[in-house]
Amino acid sequence: MAGRCLIAVMASGYGGLPEEVFALGVASKLRVDRNSTARASSDFGRIVAAAPEAVLHPATPADIAELVRFSTSSPSPFPVAPRGQGHSARGQSLAPGGVVVDMRALAAEGSGRRGGRVNVSVGGAAPYVDAGGEQLWANVLRATLKHGLSPRVWTDYLHITVAGTLSKAGIGGQAFRHGPQITKVLELDVITGRGDMVTCSRERPGPVLSDAGRAGLVGIITRAQIRLEPASKRVRWIRLVYSNVVSFTRDHEMLISKRASKLSFDYVEGQVQLNRALKEGPKSTPFFSSDLSRSLCQKMELVLEKLSFEEGFMFTKYMSYTQFVDHVKEEKRVLRSSGMWDVPYPWLNLFVPQSRIFEFDAGVLKGISAGANPVGVILMYPMNRDRWDDCMAAVVSDDDVFYAMGLLWSTVAAGDVKRLERENKAVLAFCDNKGIRYKQYLPHYASQDRWQCHFGAKWSRVAELKVVGPTWDTVARAEDFLVFNASDSGSYVAGEMLVVS
């Protein structure tokens, strides 16, 4: 989970909107009733709450531009924050004392544009999809699969918006090879901090984006053009279980290496299970079947022979491509039915350099987080730095390989939020004390100093861009799967690697 939007400001102590805002052309689309503002006062994380003065329901991007222009030219600019699905964890989509733009209105029922904001183009040399920034990735998948096509890189969860993830980076199990989602963007329509509506692409850099999808996003995204590839139909999902972090990381790093790419691994993601014993796993199942071509079976056999997972702890599932990329939907259904979905999530996402991952494991996973038997998911998977570049607003670790560490805690009992927030602080303090040069993904800093520290060498470029935002101190708040790309058979084989710690 890192670009960000300069317009998404977190100002404090703002006492109300200028009266003139209610004389604008968009005034009739501003809602100031308590129901509307209350709904835009919190997010998925339920850790931060702050009410806007109003919520804009835009009918067109021009409505948003008018509001932003007004705020920017006002003697007292107010925060304007775009909100997609509100699935941020730390209040990134809130606008205390300002206006939240409910992006979903661009495709609302009755607007006549609901299905019209996802358009697949297959006519030219390379297929692509044009998707409204407010569109769910799940809608994009549905539309593109009708043409046998799919975007290359997915986040684990698809019921978040195109702009919500592109404004951050968008990472998942394919990012080690293809980079984050923003690398697959061909063109963007953006409303800048001045309220200009611009279209940016590598060929036509906008005034604020030198390279669409790569320079980082400093405006409100209303459309993204995304490259498509042929989609696979079937996925074979293999779970490989490890009992020690050394073999787990060694195998992971081998699988994301260029050497391994010849073996057609397409997806690598890892998960840590604390305080579990190996015997708790499901019954082992045979891996190979007649579903796969002989050449793929041979390839996989070669790869699997090189891995050091626990003998007898390889498990296989079969599913459609849609079920695979959208599998968190099923997990959500289960959690929701047990009342475990709508709870506070004190999440912490870090990029940790590969050279320090064992210290992180010892100090955090086997140290700070070990005792309390926390509930949630711990993601741990490596990515290649050369798939990211310095033009991106997202900031990653210095090492050639770095780990995405997602401490995705759920709270189940009174006091969990405070305890887990304390632990999150302790994790950061541990890294700081040990000199582990981590970077936060989906960061949420309150001061300019912290942002400056976060951006490091990129700061001067980011600081230049502040002129486009109404205020600056805003910047941005801003299972181990292996997929074997069975391009020869039109199938994928996916595997899940767990380390039981």
Ligand SMILES: Cc1cc2nc3c(=O)[nH]c(=O)nc-3n(C[C@H](O)[C@H](O)[C@H](O)COP(=O)(O)OP(=O)(O)OC[C@H]3O[C@@H](n4cnc5c(N)ncnc54)[C@H](O)[C@@H]3O)c2cc1C
């Ligand atoms: C269950 C779950 C699983 C997740 N898995 C992953 C994952 O695998 N990989 C990953 O990278 N992330 C993941 N995330 C994080 C997610 O990508 C971000 O929180 C994302 O920003 C949420 O999108 P949203 O549509 O809910 O945006 P919101 O929460 O509405 O907004 C989030 C941020 O995006 C900005 N934003 C929203 N719309 C626009 C716009 N039109 N233009 C510019 N900025 C905009 C907001 O201002 C805010 O800063 C996950 C989140 C959840 C809840």
